[in-house]
Structure formats: structure tokens, C-alpha cells
Amino acid sequence: MNDIIIKNITRIVIPFAQMYGIFIILNGHISPGGGFAGGAIIGTTLVLYTLVFGREKGKKKFTHKASEIAESGGIMLFVFVGLIGLVLAGSFLTNVEAGFPEGNLGTILSGGFIPILMIGIGIKVTSTMISLFNLLIDEEAK
Numbered sequence: 001m002n003d004i005i006i007k008n009i010t011r012i013v014i015p016f017a018q019m020y021g022i023f024i025i026l027n028g029h030i031s032p033g034g035g036f037a038g039g040a041i042i043g044t045t046l047v048l049y050t051l052v053f054g055r056e057k058g059k060k061k062f063t064h065k066a067s068e069i070a071e072s073g074g075i076m077l078f079v080f081v082g083l084i085g086l087v088l089a090g091s092f093l094t095n096v097e098a099g100f101p102e103g104n105l106g107t108i109l110s111g112g113f114i115p116i117l118m119i120g121i122g123i124k125v126t127s128t129m130i131s132l133f134n135l136l137i138d139e140e141a142k
Contacts, residue, residue, distance in 0.1 A: 006052055007052055007053065010048060010049065010052045010053075014045045014048065014049060017041060017042075017044070017045045018041075018042050018045050020041060021038040021039070021040075021041035021042035021045070021122070021126075022038065022042070022122075023038070024037050024038035024041060025037075025038030025039065025118050025119060025121075025122035026038075026108060026115060026118070026119075027108070028114075028115075028118040029110070029111035029114040029115055029118060030106055030107070030108070030110065030111065034118050034121065034122075035117065035118040035119065035120065035121025035122040035124075035125060036121055036122075036125050038118070038122045038125075039121060039122035039123065039124065039125025039126040039129070040125055040126075040129065042122065042126045043125060043126040043127075043128070043129025043130055043133075044129065046058070046061065046062050046126070046129070046130045046133075047129065047130060047133045049061055050130075050133065050134075050137075055137060058134075059134075062130055064131075064134070066127075067127045067130055067131045067134075068127075070123050070124075070126065070127035071123075071124060071127040071128060071131065073120075073123060074120045074121065074122070074123030074124030074125075074126075074127065075120065075124050076120075077116065077117075077119065077120035077123070078117055078120040078121065078124075081093070081113050081116050081117055081120070084098055084113075085097070085098040085113075093117075095111075095112035095113055095114070096112060098113075100112035100113045
């Protein structure tokens with residue numbers, strides 16, 4: 001796309017949309033949203049970047065290798081936290097019994113390990129969205 005107005009607006013909008021996605025992920029345990037919704041927002045910004053600036057620049061911004069690492073890392077974070085509960089309390093994803101602090105109700109640091117799970121889910125959803133988009137673009141180019 002060669003429209004300078006769209007490119008400039010995209011450059012301005014993407015950082016704010018990504019910050020909003022991070023906000024949704026981090027507040028998912030105390031408000032509507034969470035890892036899936038925030039990850040979808042961040043993934044959409046990466047798709048938008050690729051659509052506006054082209055496939056090659058999109059690949060440089062979020063490479064296939066980075067996507068693989070993020071997909072694996074997101075789910076491994078989720079499983080790791082679950083295994084901590086299994087080892088410390090005898091049940092997968094056990095929260096308080098495993099010794100995670102509950103925090104103060106309604107604050108970012110409440111909910112034990114649930115915010116950590118939201119981060120893992122957000123990473124996984126973001127990388128899956130951009131991977132699927134790139135896969136579809138590559139298939140259409142053939």
C-alpha cells in the first residue's frame with residue numbers, strides 16, 4: 001500500500017493499540033478481558049502493520065522464528081505455572097494452596113498466579129494470530 005496518510009496513521013495508532021492490549025491482558029483477572037482478548041488486540045496490530053507496510057517489513061517486525069518462540073513460550077509459561085501448583089500443592093493450577101500471594105482484592109497484584117497465566121495466554125494468542133495470517137498470505141501467494 002502506497003498511501004502515505006494510511007501509513008502515518010498506522011504508525012501513530014499501533015503503539016496505542018498495543019498498550020491497550022497489554023492493559024487488557026494485565027487487568028484480565030479483575031475486569032472483562034484477559035489473555036485472549038488482549039492477545040487478539042496485539043495480534044491484530046501486527047496484522048495491520050503487515051497489511052499497510054507490506055509482507056517483507058512485517059516479517060522483519062515479527063519474524064517466523066520469533067513467532068515460534070512466542071507460541072512455545074506462552075504455552076510453556078502456562079504449563080510451568082500449573083506444574084508449580086502440582087508440585088507444591090498436589091493439583092495442577094492450584095493457586096493459594098501452592099503459596100501464591102492473593103494480594104488485595106481489585107488490584108493488579110491480586111489473583112495469585114492468574115495474571116501470569118493471562119500473560120502466557122496473551123503471548124500465545126498474539127503469536128498464533130500473526131502465524132495464521134502469515135500462513136494464509138503465503139498460501140495465497142503460491
